[in-house]
Amino acid sequence: MTAPTPRTHIRFRLNDREVREEAVAASDTLLDFLRLEKRLTGSKEGCAEGDCGACTVLVGRLVGGDLVYEPVNACIRFLASLDGCHVVTIEHLRGANGALHPVQKAMVEHHGSQCGFCTPGIVMALYALWMRVPNPTRREVEVALQGNLCRCTGYRPIIDAAMSVEADGEDFLAAERDAVTAELLAWREGARVEVSRDGSRAILPGDVDDLAAVLEAEPEARVIAGATDVGLWVTKHLRALPVAVFIGHLEGLKEIEESDAAVRIGSGVTYAEAEGAMGAAFPHLAPYFERIAGWQVRSMGTIGGNIANGSPIGDMPPVLIAMGATITLRKSAARREIALEDFFVDYGKQDRAPGEFVEAITVPKTGGLHAAYKVSKRRDEDISTVAAGVYVRVEDGQITAARIAYGGMAAVPKRAMAAEAALVGQPFGAAAFEAAARALAGEFTPLSDMRASAEYRMRVAQNLLRRFWIEQGTDGEAAA
Secondary structure (H helix, E strand, O other): OOOOOOEOOEEEEEOOEEEEEOEOOOOOEHHHHHHHHOOOOOOOOOOOOOOOOOOEEEEEEEEOOEEEEEEEEOOOOEHHHHOOOEEEOHHHOOOHHHOOOHHHHHHHHOOOOOOOOOHHHHHHHHHHHHHHOOOOOHHHHHHHOOOOOOOOOOHHHHHHHHHHOOOOOOOHHHHHHHHHHHHHHHHOOOOOEEEEEOOEEEEEOOOHHHHHHHHHHOOOOEEEOOOOOHHHHHHOOOOOOOEEEEOOOOHHHOOEEEOOOEEEEEOOOEHHHHHHHHHHHOHHHHHHHOOOOOHHHHHHOEHHHHHHOOOOOOOHHHHHHHOOOEEEEEEOOEEEEEEHHHHEEEOOEEOOOOOOEEEEEEEEOOOOEEEEEEEOOOOOOOOOOEEEEEEEEEEOOEEEEEEEEEEOOOOOOEEOHHHHHHHOOOEOOHHHHHHHHHHHHHOOOOOOOOOOOHHHHHHHHHHHHHHHHHHHOHHHHHHO
16 A cells, blocks of 8 residues: 655644644744744743743644643744644633633732743643633642743742632633634644755654654654753754654554553653553652653653653653563564663663664553652752652562662663662661662762762762651551
């Protein structure tokens, strides 16, 4: 069967009209397109790295047959990835009869803006929350604002505004939802999309099998899911993207399957999509997910991408290694499964052949005692200084198995084998964890950098094991 001819333009809905673009480079960002091409300057550029939220817009996409809107950072969202989506900017936000939207009105009434630079992004984040949770708790508001920085107003009036939003007639996006959904559904065709500009190409495969075919033909192409890492290569390091393959739209990589033995998630599943299922199956992960970046980044970034980029300070690999996770690698029609810890070979080097990609992650349900820790300079919206995953199985008061992994302590996410050996076979008690903490000094040589000194990292890593005992070891009851 002959593959469909690739479409040579992207199309998406921008506010209330269709946009078609043929001349698109892989590195073109949504924010530049909005501000420079469409003169929609309400979305601001602050940090250009997805950290401040001033550029927040909503992107609506079809999940199954439903239209779901998520807040994203336009500064690191690549234009090509928006094919088949609905982009909503602050200029489109409105209330009944063209008046202020209830979120905007609440911000005015509670003095939630001073200089106003950050306000459009804050309003869009709060609007995304309000659509999902009309009467949020204070904690839900705080989590929704994790990705929005305000330097002058202060968060108290902003939170007051968010807590006081009152509906004022039918929401405008709700009124448009059926028409937008029908439009996006009509655009679905399953064909590959290829666009280019100035020697830079962007490819959107039609499905996962087509992705395998694309990477077989273009083994050196850069695979991009959420762009929360690669986006900074472009905005901060001015790196070129000669050929990029975008996969965030592939539903075949967004499946979450749960059995009695494990949870299997596709590599294209975002943090926001995974946190419900993963938090329910593994309760220790629920608070950990809230420590990963902000809502906008969690809506874009994927767990598969966090693994595939091989970063030594990625949030998820240490935790998943401690849980005994495996990954499925695919090249063409061939697949192989390896332990996640074996994927990381050295700094910047992974066990992945040219043209091979991460297809899924499988996390076994092992029982036992688990913990996930992250230490960073800021509690919210920050990169890990040290991340740790700890798993211990206890039988009849004895530690029979242990898996401990750290990020930020070596050139790759790495298991603490000596610490594990110090635990296994010992009574479940403070002495065993003290011995494990001491063992870390002999197997890790962390670096000093702008985030922390080597001494600080070592002390933190040791203290996290002591913390695990304090949290889990009360009279041995938790291990019974």
